[in-house]
Amino acid sequence: MSRQTFAATILAVATLALASSISPSAAQQLVDAPSAEPALTTGSFDTNAEPKTSALRRVASEVAILRYRTALKLTAAQEKYWPAAASALRALARQAQLDETVVRRYAPAVKPLIASLNDQQRQVAMGLAQQAGLAQYAAMF
Numbered sequence: 001m002s003r004q005t006f007a008a009t010i011l012a013v014a015t016l017a018l019a020s021s022i023s024p025s026a027a028q029q030l031v032d033a034p035s036a037e038p039a040l041t042t043g044s045f046d047t048n049a050e051p052k053t054s055a056l057r058r059v060a061s062e063v064a065i066l067r068y069r070t071a072l073k074l075t076a077a078q079e080k081y082w083p084a085a086a087s088a089l090r091a092l093a094r095q096a097q098l099d100e101t102v103v104r105r106y107a108p109a110v111k112p113l114i115a116s117l118n119d120q121q122r123q124v125a126m127g128l129a130q131q132a133g134l135a136q137y138a139a140m141f
Contacts, residue, residue, distance in 0.1 A: 078117070
């Protein structure tokens with residue numbers, strides 16, 4: 001990563017951290033973590049079939065995923081469903097365009113988490129889905 005790209009990434013993380021109210025240490029971990037890039041491209045999904053994304057977009061999606069997790073206020077019992085859901089959200093964020101076929105591909109990974117949410121958490125999840133442009137696909141989850 002070039003210095004200019006790195007500086008832009010740091011600026012974006014700082015801006016998103018302020019805008020999303022995540023802690024500065026969480027935002028800094030996204031920038032400093034040497035293993036952050038592999039974590040974004042690994043998982044149970046076929047990453048070779050997905051388009052490559054910029055570092056800035058990956059960082060922005062990680063910040064959004066941190067916001068989602070915080071907003072949902074998951075219980076200890078629900079936490080076990082989070083890694084699969086987060087991986088699916090990362091995969092969706094890497095897609096150039098979302099449509100029903102793409103969402104159906106990743107919905108099974110999110111369904112267990114959605115099923116475990118209480119009414120208040122479901123309202124929050126629906127609000128997050130609307131913000132992410134996924135409200136029209138909510139019935140799939």
